[in-house]
Amino acid sequence: MTTLLCDADGTLFPSEEPAYAASAEVTNRFLAELGAERPFAPEELQAMTNGKNFRAAAQELARGYGRDLAGADLDAWVGQEKDVVTAHLRTVLRPDAAVRDPLRTLAGRFGLAAVTSSASSRLAACLEVTDLADLFDAARRFSAEDSLPVPTSKPDPAVYAFAGRELGVTPDEAVAVEDSINGALSAVAAGFPTIGTVQFVPGDDREARAEALREAGAAVVVSSWAEVVELLT
Structure with a gap:
């Protein structure tokens, strides 16, 4: 990968x-x-x-x-x-070491890309204020609203398929990380193995979200980016 x-x-x-x-x-x-x-x-x-x-x-x-x-x-x-x-x-939004530190570790082994339904300007603003912008090069940010010839949204797999083509990676070479059901459906439909995450899901909703992510096709569900590091490194 x-x-x-x-x-x-x-x-x-x-x-x-x-x-x-x-x-x-x-x-x-x-x-x-x-x-x-x-x-x-x-x-x-x-x-x-x-x-x-x-x-x-x-x-x-x-x-x-x-x-x-x-x-x-x-x-x-x-x-x-x-x-x-x-x-x-x-x-x-504020910087969060529980996200940035594991991502820095992952960036040492993998190319990171952002794949979102949100507008590119919103993504850029969020990455900036959370101190993650340097980990996601502008050419490796993909928006279902702005990057595609016709705007769409997850669960349509178009934005993941587009990201794969632009990055030159196949589903054998990339893994998606998603928190929402529609997001997981999008990644899975595009063929990418998917890790579900509930790190930012409210505690009372985590169990139900984790089960729904599995039903949507997530191969595994984690509760933190630190667990993603443990899985992939």
Whole structure:
């Protein structure tokens, strides 16, 4: 094995809960325009769309209200949500030695790449404030929102397939690390062996998430990046 394909949100940093908290205001305005009768709490939105980017979530939510959202209208909502969430994550994320130190060890043996559903600008901001940017070269960051000819989101395997082609690695040469069900489904569908991680999953939810990751095809589930080092080195 030569390469480690790392999901970002919820895997490299604990961004999912604060991202949904910031996204909720935009999402609820969007839902109100669709005809929603009440606002949704961040945890409800996370349960509905975890592992998908806002573009895919918005399209799915719109279909639930009998709308087919695309084009400039969708792009405008995506842009609003991206700006709000990225600004918030810059204020709440911090460097974490429990992530950075194991990743530095892994970087000594494997090429690291980030494979995310989120926008490239959001990924760059999160890597910067968590002090991980130097471990993920810009050419080794892949976004389902920005890197592909047509934006998509996990569980579509397109972003993993694209990353493999760009890096010149086959499923025999790379392993994915994912925290979400949709992310694991994406990596597995692209053929990559997958490690599930629950490092940033709330304690009460860890057992259920671990089981769901196994059902999605993860070969093993770990609770820390230190365990990933033990598995791979």
